[in-house]
Amino acid sequence: MNSTAVFELFGVSYSYQNRVLALQDVDLTIRAGETLVILGPNGSGKSTLLKILDGLYRPTRGRILAFGHDITAAADDPELGYWLHQRVGLVFQEPDVQLFSPTVFEDVAFGPLQLGWPSERVRQAVATTLDELSIAHLADRAPFELSGGEKKRVALATVLVMDPEVILLDEPTANLDPRSRAQLLEILAALHRRGRTLIIATHELDLAAALASRIVVFGEREHRPIAEGPPHHILSDQQLLIAANLVHEHLHWHGSLAHSHLHWHDAEHQHEHG
Ligand SMILES: Nc1ncnc2c1ncn2[C@@H]1O[C@H](COP(=O)(O)OP(=O)(O)OP(=O)(O)O)[C@@H](O)[C@H]1O
């Protein structure tokens, strides 16, 4: 075991109801301080992987270590789950799963109170986090009545408020408008600079380009990593991205700071917009 490994997965598989295959024989090591982006198309198993890392599902097969401790059974062992959640936080893909209190303030205060923080520390941490995510004006609103992007930011706040050592983020920029998205990228980059370990599931290549220190690509049918490496290596491999259903061979963006346009090409047509 390497002491800098945050997670080590050995042959991890998961099937829903022993019927629907979601992960197959995954071997993966995630190191302290890295920003690992898990890229994969719909259904390749990204969300399932994050839930397993958060100790919510027990692998059907295989073994997982977190910080060198076996957490394979965390889903069935509340004490182990509590230990894990002191250090690891998950922002779900669907914010509704995460929001259940009468007000936004109470939802964001919930985790810190569970951890036993004194009330003044909780109040301050909640205020700072709401401010950072530009949602202070939502503090007294009911989470269920918020817009999709507002909910997403509240869900992010419920985890970021605890400043966990390891943050699992499932499609963190989905539903965010450009300003909220830029703010979030800035927050995540700052967490990375402060040494936090970030594990981000997405199928957005520009998010990976902006934040990743390493990328792992999950295959649509394989349900396990089919490629991994530094962002410049993975993101310049057009063949891989097309094969992995991360760009479409006929319709995709050609982007750079100077120039970007939507590009549609096939045998008979060459159209460009923008
Ligand atoms: N609760 C569930 N019950 C049954 N099957 C499920 C459930 N959740 C996910 N699956 C199946 O497991 C597989 C992996 O799903 P998962 O949600 O992990 O994919 P994903 O990579 O996160 O996809 P997306 O990009 O759409 O979020 C899919 O085939 C999916 O249909």
Ligand SMILES: [Mg+2]
């Ligand atoms: Mg998902």
